[in-house]
Amino acid sequence: MIAPLTPNTQAILLLTAPLIVGRSDSSLELLTLSEYNRLARLLREKQKEPADLIGSTADETVGICAAAFDRKRMESLLGRGFLLSQAVERWNARAIWVVSRADSSYPRRLKARLKEDAPPVLYGCGDAALLDTGGLAVVGSRHVDDELISYTETVGKLAAEARRTLVSGAAKGIDRAAMHGALQAGGKVAGVMSDSLERGALARDNREPLMDRNLVLISPYDPAAGFNVGHAMQRNKVIYALADAALVVTSDFEKGGTWAGAIEQLEKLHFVPVFVRSVANAGKGNSALLKQGAVPWPHPSNPDELSEALSTAAAALASEPKQETLSFALREKAAPYGIPKETMPSTASLLPAQGSSLQAKATPAEALYGAVREILSRELTESKNEAQVAELLSVSKSQAKAWLTRLVADGALEKTAKPLRYRAAKNTERLL
Numbered sequence: 503m504i505a506p507l508t509p510n511t512q513a514i515l516l517l518t519a520p521l522i523v524g525r526s527d528s529s530l531e532l533l534t535l536s537e538y539n540r541l542a543r544l545l546r547e548k549q550k551e552p553a554d555l556i557g558s559t560a561d562e563t564v565g566i567c568a569a570a571f572d573r574k575r576m577e578s579l580l581g582r583g584f585l586l587s588q589a590v591e592r593w594n595a596r597a598i599w600v601v602s603r604a605d606s607s608y609p610r611r612l613k614a615r616l617k618e619d620a621p622p623v624l625y626g627c628g629d630a631a632l633l634d635t636g637g638l639a640v641v642g643s644r645h646v647d648d649e650l651i652s653y654t655e656t657v658g659k660l661a662a663e664a665r666r667t668l669v670s671g672a673a674k675g676i677d678r679a680a681m682h683g684a685l686q687a688g689g690k691v692a693g694v695m696s697d698s699l700e701r702g703a704l705a706r707d708n709r710e711p712l713m714d715r716n717l718v719l720i721s722p723y724d725p726a727a728g729f730n731v732g733h734a735m736q737r738n739k740v741i742y743a744l745a746d747a748a749l750v751v752t753s754d755f756e757k758g759g760t761w762a763g764a765i766e767q768l769e770k771l772h773f774v775p776v777f778v779r780s781v782a783n784a785g786k787g788n789s790a791l792l793k794q795g796a797v798p799w800p801h802p803s804n805p806d807e808l809s810e811a812l813s814t815a816a817a818a819l820a821s822e823p824k825q826e827t828l829s830f831a832l833r834e835k836a837a838p839y840g841i842p843k844e845t846m847p848s849t850a851s852l853l854p855a856q857g858s859s860l861q862a863k864a865t866p867a868e869a870l871y872g873a874v875r876e877i878l879s880r881e882l883t884e885s886k887n888e889a890q891v892a893e894l895l896s897v898s899k900s901q902a903k904a905w906l907t908r909l910v911a912d913g914a915l916e917k918t919a920k921p922l923r924y925r926a927a928k929n930t931e932r933l934l
Contacts, residue, residue, distance in 0.1 A: 504594050509553035510604035510934070511623065516556070516580050517541070518622050521589045522726040530578055537571070539618045542603075542934040544570055552604060552934060555580055596703050597712075598627050598725050604934045609633040610913035613933050615743040615773050620933070621722035627703035628711075628718035632692050636912070637667030638812065639741050639774070641760050642676025642751035650676070653779075654751050655683030662689020664805035666812070669694070669745045671737065672702060672719065676751045676760075681717075691717045694741045696734040699725040731759075738763030742773050746908075747812045749777045749799055753787035761787055768795045773911070775815035813871065820904035874905050875914050878926070882915065885923035 507515070515521065517533045533541065544567060545551060554563040555576075564576050593600065601608045602623045611634055612620045626633075638661045640654065658680040661668045668684035670677040672693035681691045691711070695702055699721040702708060711717035722740060723733050738759060742748055748767065753760040767776055768791070778784070778791045780798035792798065797815060802808040874895065881894060892902035906924050909915040916927045 504597065504599050507590065507600060508602070508605055509557065510551055511600060511602035512586065513552035513555045513580070514538070514602040514604065514622050515589075515600065516582050516586060517552070517576075519589075520724050520727070521582060521585045522724045523585060523588045523592055530582075531575060532579065533571075535619070535622065538622050540570065541567060545934060552602075556583075593625070593725060596627070596700055596725070598625055598699065598703055599630065600625050601630070609744065611636070611911060612740065612743050614911055614913055615771075616739065617933065619739065621740070624720050624722060625699055625725050626718060626720040627699065629715040630718060632667055632690050632715075632718045633720065633744060634913070635667045635690065635692075636746040637661065637669050637690070637692070637744070638808075639669040639745035639748040640676065640680035640751060641671060641738075641741065641748065641763065643754060643758065643760055644673055644675035644677075646675050646679075646752060650752060651679045654679035655686075657749065657751070658683025658685075658689070659687040660802065660805065660808050662687035664808045665689075666746075666808070667692055669741055671696070671734075671741055671759075673734070680751075685711050685716060689716070692744060693717070693719045694737050694744070695719055695721040696723065696737045697721070697727050697729045699723075699727075734759050735762055739766065739771060742767050742771065745774050747775050747777065747815055749779070750788065750791060750796065751779050752785060753778075753791060755785070755787040755790055761791075764791055764796065765794065772819065775812075775819045777811075777815070816908055817901065817904035820900070820907040871905070871908070875909060875912070878905075878909060878924075879914055880926075882924060882926045885918060885925040887921065887923055891924060 518538050520532065542552070545554070545563075548563075548566055550563055550566070554560065555567075557563075560580070564573060564580070567573075567576060600623060603613065603620055607630065608620075608624065609630075612624075640657055640661075642650075642654065654676050658668050661680075662684045667690040668680055669692045670680050672678065672681065672695045677693075681693055684691050693702070699719060702719045703712070703725070708717060708719065712719070720740075721727075722737060723730075727733070742763065748764075750760060750764050753764060755761065764776055764778075767773060776791070776796045777799040778788050778796040780788065780792060797818075800807070800811050802811050877895070878891070882891075886894070888899055888903050888906060891906060892899045895902060895905075906915065906917075910917045910924070913927055915924050917924055
């Protein structure tokens with residue numbers, strides 16, 4: 503059953519969404535992302551929410567916004583209630599849900615990493631909980647040969663065996679091959695679509711994994727929207743923001759969405775380590791990405807090696823962003839990284855209960871990260887800086903920084919500036 507839209511989400515949809523039902527109304531000028539962000543800041547300053555624009559105080563709240571936004575434009579957008587009801591009926595019939603940045607159920611990773619660049623609304627179908635599980639993003643070109651399709655399916659299968667969610671763009675070629683490989687192996691998959699979410703939600707191949715909660719499909723764009731190059735480019739940052747690491751299987755040189763997304767990640771966003779398939783015939787695009795700071799894919803042969811590669815790369819990104827070589831050696835000893843044994847929960851306590859369908863072997867690196875998360879969530883009731891956290895855990899400052907960076911991205915810790923401090927997340931502040 504699809505949860506009803508919250509009043510905040512209804513208002514945000516009216517202001518920003520085309521509400522395509524048969525055809526869109528191009529005569530209305532929707533709020534752009536930057537305009538909506540400006541409106542959200544104004545509402546917060548006045549201790550208001552988007553819902554106040556359609557509630558009992560709507561006239562007063564619209565009046566408050568009139569100084570920054572044309573009142574007639576606002577009233578025209580907010581007056582599309584009947585069109586919204588038609589759109590909601592259409593979405594419900596296709597099992598499509600909608601969340602907005604004002605909802606507590608909005609993916610934490612997108613808020614934490616993208617902040618005001620996070621899409622105001624997300625449309626989706628399937629288990630939304632998968633969006634906060636991290637995982638491996640696999641991206642690449644649409645037009646590839648059968649050999650690369652087979653290779654990418656194998657990567658997806660390995661991610662499933664390592665219990666890592668597979669994140670991709672659901673486009674033809676590399677994206678769908680990675681998703682297919684993971685689903686065939688019983689893994690979890692999050693697909694970020696730039697168009698045609700309706701078709702994806704109704705596709706026969708997706709029906710079973712959606713019902714089994716192994717697949718979630720999302721889009722920042724109207725479920726009935728067609729292909730748009732700009733949308734395909736923009737959704738790349740959502741793919742990277744949802745993942746722990748990314749693998750570029752193949753990329754054109756200085757053109758295309760795969761190249762643009764990887765370059766944006768390497769040069770600007772720095773959310774996750776970016777691996778690139780590095781072989782003799784990988785192509786000019788792949789070679790150029792390596793020169794831009796991407797890491798050669800180590801071609802792990804089993805789930806433990808994959809998990810170790812991703813964990814080590816995350817630490818390298820935080821401490822030495824330009825590091826190009828990774829080690830698979832397991833560094834954990836009796837008291838890993840100097841953390842006293844008495845403060846460490848057992849590895850068994852970090853796994854699902856015996857008999858659970860999700861039970862599988864946890865790598866030492868992931869068990870260690872789970873332990874650190876539990877310790878810092880408990881101990882950081884008062885803010886501490888990186889040096890204090892390093893002292894608390896008896897580890898190097900660079901290792902502490904790597905863990906802190908990941909914990910902030912996962913929503914377990916909050917980061918404050920001036921001075922730089924970390925504390926356990928309270929989840930009290932909302933981004934509208």
